[in-house]
Amino acid sequence: MHAELLAIGSELTQGHTVNTNAAYLARQLGELGIAVTRQVVVADDRTAIVESLRAALDHSDLVITTGGLGPTFDDLTVEAIADATNRPLATRPEVARAIRTFYRRHRRRLNRLALRQACLPVGALALPNPVGTAPGVWLPLDLPAPRLGVQRAARQAGGALLVALPGVPREMQAIMEDSVLPRLRRRTGRPFIASRTIRTVGLVELQIQAVLRQLSIPAFVQVGLYPHLGAVDVRLTATGTPQQRALRTLNRLERALRRRLGSAVYGLDEQMLEGVVGEALARQHKTLAVAESCTGGLVSDRITNVPGSSRYFLLSVVVYGNRMKETLLGVAPSLLARHGAVSAPVAAAMAQGVRKQAGSAIGLAITGIAGPTGATPNKPVGLVYLALADRRRNAVKRCHFRGDRVAIKYQASQAALDGLRRWVLGLVD
Amino acid sequence: MHAELLAIGSELTQGHTVNTNAAYLARQLGELGIAVTRQVVVADDRTAIVESLRAALDHSDLVITTGGLGPTFDDLTVEAIADATNRPLATRPEVARAIRTFYRRHRRRLNRLALRQACLPVGALALPNPVGTAPGVWLPLDLPAPRLGVQRAARQAGGALLVALPGVPREMQAIMEDSVLPRLRRRTGRPFIASRTIRTVGLVELQIQAVLRQLSIPAFVQVGLYPHLGAVDVRLTATGTPQQRALRTLNRLERALRRRLGSAVYGLDEQMLEGVVGEALARQHKTLAVAESCTGGLVSDRITNVPGSSRYFLLSVVVYGNRMKETLLGVAPSLLARHGAVSAPVAAAMAQGVRKQAGSAIGLAITGIAGPTGATPNKPVGLVYLALADRRRNAVKRCHFRGDRVAIKYQASQAALDGLRRWVLGLVD
Numbered sequence: 084m085h086a087e088l089l090a091i092g093s094e095l096t097q098g099h100t101v102n103t104n105a106a107y108l109a110r111q112l113g114e115l116g117i118a119v120t121r122q123v124v125v126a127d128d129r130t131a132i133v134e135s136l137r138a139a140l141d142h143s144d145l146v147i148t149t150g151g152l153g154p155t156f157d158d159l160t161v162e163a164i165a166d167a168t169n170r171p172l173a174t175r176p177e178v179a180r181a182i183r184t185f186y187r188r189h190r191r192r193l194n195r196l197a198l199r200q201a202c203l204p205v206g207a208l209a210l211p212n213p214v215g216t217a218p219g220v221w222l223p224l225d226l227p228a229p230r231l232g233v234q235r236a237a238r239q240a241g242g243a244l245l246v247a248l249p250g251v252p253r254e255m256q257a258i259m260e261d262s263v264l265p266r267l268r269r270r271t272g273r274p275f276i277a278s279r280t281i282r283t284v285g286l287v288e289l290q291i292q293a294v295l296r297q298l299s300i301p302a303f304v305q306v307g308l309y310p311h312l313g314a315v316d317v318r319l320t321a322t323g324t325p326q327q328r329a330l331r332t333l334n335r336l337e338r339a340l341r342r343r344l345g346s347a348v349y350g351l352d353e354q355m356l357e358g359v360v361g362e363a364l365a366r367q368h369k370t371l372a373v374a375e376s377c378t379g380g381l382v383s384d385r386i387t388n389v390p391g392s393s394r395y396f397l398l399s400v401v402v403y404g405n406r407m408k409e410t411l412l413g414v415a416p417s418l419l420a421r422h423g424a425v426s427a428p429v430a431a432a433m434a435q436g437v438r439k440q441a442g443s444a445i446g447l448a449i450t451g452i453a454g455p456t457g458a459t460p461n462k463p464v465g466l467v468y469l470a471l472a473d474r475r476r477n478a479v480k481r482c483h484f485r486g487d488r489v490a491i492k493y494q495a496s497q498a499a500l501d502g503l504r505r506w507v508l509g510l511v512d
Numbered sequence: 513m514h515a516e517l518l519a520i521g522s523e524l525t526q527g528h529t530v531n532t533n534a535a536y537l538a539r540q541l542g543e544l545g546i547a548v549t550r551q552v553v554v555a556d557d558r559t560a561i562v563e564s565l566r567a568a569l570d571h572s573d574l575v576i577t578t579g580g581l582g583p584t585f586d587d588l589t590v591e592a593i594a595d596a597t598n599r600p601l602a603t604r605p606e607v608a609r610a611i612r613t614f615y616r617r618h619r620r621r622l623n624r625l626a627l628r629q630a631c632l633p634v635g636a637l638a639l640p641n642p643v644g645t646a647p648g649v650w651l652p653l654d655l656p657a658p659r660l661g662v663q664r665a666a667r668q669a670g671g672a673l674l675v676a677l678p679g680v681p682r683e684m685q686a687i688m689e690d691s692v693l694p695r696l697r698r699r700t701g702r703p704f705i706a707s708r709t710i711r712t713v714g715l716v717e718l719q720i721q722a723v724l725r726q727l728s729i730p731a732f733v734q735v736g737l738y739p740h741l742g743a744v745d746v747r748l749t750a751t752g753t754p755q756q757r758a759l760r761t762l763n764r765l766e767r768a769l770r771r772r773l774g775s776a777v778y779g780l781d782e783q784m785l786e787g788v789v790g791e792a793l794a795r796q797h798k799t800l801a802v803a804e805s806c807t808g809g810l811v812s813d814r815i816t817n818v819p820g821s822s823r824y825f826l827l828s829v830v831v832y833g834n835r836m837k838e839t840l841l842g843v844a845p846s847l848l849a850r851h852g853a854v855s856a857p858v859a860a861a862m863a864q865g866v867r868k869q870a871g872s873a874i875g876l877a878i879t880g881i882a883g884p885t886g887a888t889p890n891k892p893v894g895l896v897y898l899a900l901a902d903r904r905r906n907a908v909k910r911c912h913f914r915g916d917r918v919a920i921k922y923q924a925s926q927a928a929l930d931g932l933r934r935w936v937l938g939l940v941d
Contacts, residue, residue: 098538108529379816387808
């Protein structure tokens with residue numbers, strides 16, 4: 084089964100919003116063995132939407148649209164679906180009732196325009212929206228309509244399927260999880276794609292490619308390398324082979340990569356660095372305190388994105404100035420005067436200081452120059468010291484990152500979390 | 513001038529990476545008056561790339577591709593461009609030299625595969641990559657090749673233009689800013705699109721639409737409403753009208769919206785809530801300290817994303833447990849025992865406590881239940897108290913957010929920054 088994603092919205096074509104929905108949908112469909120072959124974004128323009136819908140329905144078994152389902156004047160998706168599939172629109176009393184209930188429950192006066200969202204193409208199923216008013220649309224196009232050629236009709240024994248979802252990610256995801264995925268699971272049967280992502284940190288693409296060239300990779304496995312800021316994912320996808328053989332091969336390749344890439348591999352698939360670090364801390368019953376200067380709270384934010392992080396995360400102190408480094412973290416004024424706030428001795432003192440302040444097993448500190456200002460001839464923008472401390476020892480690492488303020492903050496947070504992972508797991512750099 | 517963006521990469525079609533490049537490119541082109549009519553994403557599949565390139569060149573004056581320019585086996589863009597435009601490939605000695613220099617400068621051994629990136633279609637200009645090895649490609653397709661019909665040749669006096677950029681955002685943006693935008697500016701002359709985004713916080717879409725219906729909006733202005741978590745942007749775009757008239761109309765509409773939406777308008781265009789808050793603090797020479805519980809550092813992270821935030825941001829203390837709230841923020845144990853950590857009195861005490869600890873003018877505190885665990889019958893997931901304090905007064909607000917842990921953290925940070933903005937600017941809720 085091949086799917087195409089069609090995102091509708093001028094905020095997307097003009098670049099004011101990033102189309103994060105496509106990535107979510109592609110991942111969810113991938114798990115069902117449905118390959119997304121194409122993603123298209125068009126503006127809130129009825130003709131453009133109708134044309135893109137027709138093209139997508141001609142090429143794919145499943146078309147999922149996002150956006151343009153709201154109550155306002157620039158929401159044109161339902162009308163465009165009616166045009167593209169030659170189906171009239173009709174008001175659904177049950178959807179209108181749900182919209183009235185939603186307004187009552189949220190103690191808002193009903194805006195009559197909201198009831199526009201109860202109008203759906205004939206033959207469509209309304210998918211309840213648990214967090215908003217716009218229902219999703221499930222429209223099986225079973226019989227080949229005149230505009231669909233013979234070729235397509237022959238290919239499509241089960242009929243093409245058109246699904247329309249709201250553009251607001253929370254609403255789209257809720258309808259997807261509650262209504263669309265269960266229905267798709269029933270239609271597709273068992274998946275025929277197996278994939279695995281080996282997630283690495285601290286290596287560059289070509290280093291990983293050099294390792295991949297030493298492995299024997301069968302033709303039914305596709306390999307993709309996906310670089311991020313400070314990390315590279317290796318994605319292995321097995322298609323068109325029996326499930327068992329696919330999994331056996333992926334297991335073998337994963338083992339081979341782990342052997343060759345060593346401690347650079349921090350996790351698999353959806354695992355995140357902060358989650359891996361958190362698991363290790365929780366498993367070892369170790370607690371953590373963080374002192375952040377240049378990362379400004381980002382390291383703590385990432386650590387606390389993990390549900391249950393309150394088990395090991397005790398405290399973070401985010402300080403820019405020297406005075407707070409002295410009073411809250413106990414960094415000696417002489418150390419600050421001699422070496423400056425961005426230095427290895429101060430990083431180590433911050434890590435020990437925050438550890439003692441919180442009474443935690445481990446202290447992590449980050450101090451550096453995120454820019455654009457604050458650099459000196461000896462201390463350029465992007466210079467960052469990372470320090471780790473426990474009761475017995477300290478470790479400090481000097482890094483130099485490139486990019487703008489936000490990129491430097493992120494790379495520093497990445498290196499800090501990776502350093503913490505290696506420290507807790509006892510891995511050698 | 514109409515543009516189409518073609519992003520190439522299986523990591524995108526499979527949803528493992530979000531296509532943020534498209535939004536960046538669309539915004540940059542919009543400022544030159546080049547409208548992006550369509551964005552397409554295809555996998556690392558040579559046939560699919562060639563087909564999409566041909567379709568894009570048939571519909572648009574400018575096609576910009578991102579991705580697939582790297583040195584590895586799954587980088588197919590240059591070959592696909594050669595196919596789609598019937599041009600042979602040739603190695604450019606000057607690009608090969610630049611790659612060798614890059615490796616030397618970064619003290620890495622030259623991987624011979626990297627030199628693959630010196631191979632470009634004949635007639636293309638190599639655009640230097642200041643932060644990586646893959647050059648951008650600038651390929652003017654001046655003469656209508658046989659496959660381009662008469663209609664297109666007539667429409668295209670200046671010839672279509674194909675630009676290929678790397679997929680890594682830093683590299684893509686560097687080449688865009690150094691080489692592509694200056695060249696495009698020379699080609700396009702003056703822009704004919706003017707647009708303005710009125711950014712609001714705390715209102716829902718339909719409330720804003722009700723206000724828009726009271727305004728007289730000329731036909732040459734398109735209006736778009738773009739809801740985010742806890743915020744809605746109103747985008748006004750004037751096209752096909754003289755620059756002066758367009759700007760006059762946008763100014764009038766902006767004034768009318770500000771009058772009717774009042775303090776919900778926090779900024780314009782690319783302004784961010786944290787930037788607006790920071791400007792107000794800096795202008796008033798007021799300093800800030802933050803105590804975060806459920807937001808886990810996110811509020812501080814957002815505040816410190818603003819360059820120059822060290823002028824007003826003194827301290828953030830991120831604490832989950834009660835003990836740290838007592839020792840570092842001076843919250844009375846009796847208050848915690850009587851009301852619990854998630855309560856109005858504790859929020860107020862945290863705000864006063866962190867203010868005193870830092871010696872700042874203002875204290876901001878956030879305490880709540882981000883979930884998924886930690887709820888009690890009286891205190892559900894999503895319950896958040898926000899508190900502000902200065903030397904003379906406290907203010908506490910109770911909020912209830914919906915969504916997962918990360919969504920609740922974000923909405924709480926949004927409400928905290930908005931509360932801070934209103935407090936500093938003396939705005940009534």
